[in-house]
Amino acid sequence: MSRNDALRAARLRRGWRTVEQAASGLQAHGQQLLDDVHFTVSARTWRRWEGERPGWPAEETAAVLHDALGRWPEDLGFTTPPGWIRPDHHEEADVRRRQFVTVTAAALMPGPVTTQHVDPALITYFQEQLEGHYRADMFLGPHDLIGTVSAQYQLIDKLVRSAKGETRRGLLRVGAAYAALVGWLYQDAGDLGAAAFWRGVTQEIAVRSRDPHLIGYSLVNQAQVRTDLGDGYGVIDLCEAALDDADRVVPKVRIMAMQQQAHGASLTGDRTSVDQLIDRAAGLVGCVDDDLPWGNAVRRTPGYLEVQRATCYGRLGLGAEAGALWNQVLDAVPATARRDRGVYMARHATAAAAAREPEQALEIARSVVAIAVETGSARMRRELATLERAMRPWHDAPVGRDLAEILVPVTEGS
Known part of the structure; x- marks a missing residue:
């Protein structure tokens, strides 16, 4: 690409319509943030930043850009120098690592454990709980459920080590379903590394269950x-x-x-x-006609297979065909399934952009952003990022500027 579209999009989201406004706005922001009247940014500098070779800003300028635009320079299209570690990187990584280690302990609990009698009725109990988790996932999103579901997996794993015969095999089967759900929750939360780990746990237990x-x-x-x-x-x-x-x-x-x-x-x-x-x-x-709980x-899911077809069509760039399918699918999706509905609507908006209907894409996006903020679904945010890319041909048009403003709640600080 011949220009830095990432910085340009961030500028428009901030409301700076020209590079002159951006330079002046960032300079004022920096002088206030740093309490330094000598902090300056020229229109020429900003124009270079939005060009083909944006270079890398000075350290204090990087901090001002982050404070003003909600993103660090490496996320704004700048050429990241070797060894750069943004100031908040270690803290974020430590938080994610602590959460992952805590939850993963559920899958790696050391043995042996104290032998105990395991009632076969527990299999039914965990199956019924699993169905409730599936329903809760539709309403709550991933973050509130990861700890709960993984803790129940840990209990199942403990019981498996004491159970025998058909009871043990039954617990292995339900345990695999719980591990699969934890993997899905991580995938929906955008942590593909953790998702892959739990998918591996699922496969191991599935093989053990025969x-x-x-x-x-x-x-x-x-x-x-x-x-x-x-x-x-x-x-x-x-x-x-x-x-x-x-x-x-x-x-x-x-x-x-x-x-x-x-x-x-x-x-x-x-x-x-x-x-x-x-x-x-x-x-x-x-x-x-099976009674398997997973x-x-x-x-x-209403229109389950047509959802998949529409998603595939959208990925193939078949905007009009995907849009027609999404219209059918969304008519059948209940309003209570907000997260799934939000994901489908975001894909519908992208299909509309591919079909050269940016105004329709914009109107759909207005509703999606509210759901994305409410549910915290990384999957929905990824779909909106795809929409943003599909709308690049209209960056300079009013519809493109409106989209940039609409997306601020899900892009700032990301």
Whole structure:
């Protein structure tokens, strides 16, 4: 790219319409922040920052930019010098590390443990609790549930070490479902490293349970992380492995593997495979009749497969076709499912931008931002970042400036 669009977008979000306004505004901000009347920023300097070679600002200027725009220079398109560590980096990393270590202890509790009698009724108890966690996730988002669900996983793991026979296998199965949920919560919170760790825990327990349905489900879980990482061929490999012995797994697992493989196909630009896989999965929906406590989005989510198709179409750049599907899907999504609805609406807005309908994208985005702030979903924020990129052709137009202002609550400080 021939210009620093990241800084330019931040300037517009701040309300500085020209580089002259930006230079003057940052200078005033810096003089007040530093209590230094000699702090200066010229329009020429700002123009260079928005150019092809923005360089790197002085240390005190970097601090002023962060205070004024809510982002450090490396997030504003500047050329990061070797060895630069932003002032708040260590503190943020320490907080994330402490949280991850605390929660991960649930998966790595040392043994042996004191032997105790384990009543088989506990399997039903944890299954019922799991369904409640799924429902709570729809309303609360990831951050409030990670600690609760991982603590219950820790209890299940403790019981597994004492249980025997069918009770032990039953607890392994429900434990894998809890680990999968923790992995999903981390994925929704934007921590793909922690998500991958817990997806690995899920797969280990699934293999130990000898349950072919759960092993297939764990492979689809791994594929979900690869999807977020943009690794289309990795997604396809994992889903093909889940389908290698398709006759041994329930239709629900096959549906999940096929729709996730469609996401992999969309990442590799293969629209034909996207449609074929989702059509094959649709033919199995009427066969889903298991009572397994996990993976029930197939039945619970309105228009589940069309959601996947619309998402794949959007990824392929098929704006008009994706937009038409999103209109159908959103009509069926209840208002109570706010987080899912917010994600779908953000994808709908991106599809509208791809279809050259920026005003429609803007109107949809207004509602999405409120949901993103309320739920704290990193997944929704990523979708809004995708929308922001799709709207770049209208940066200079009023609709582009309006979008920059609308997105401030979800972009400032990120």
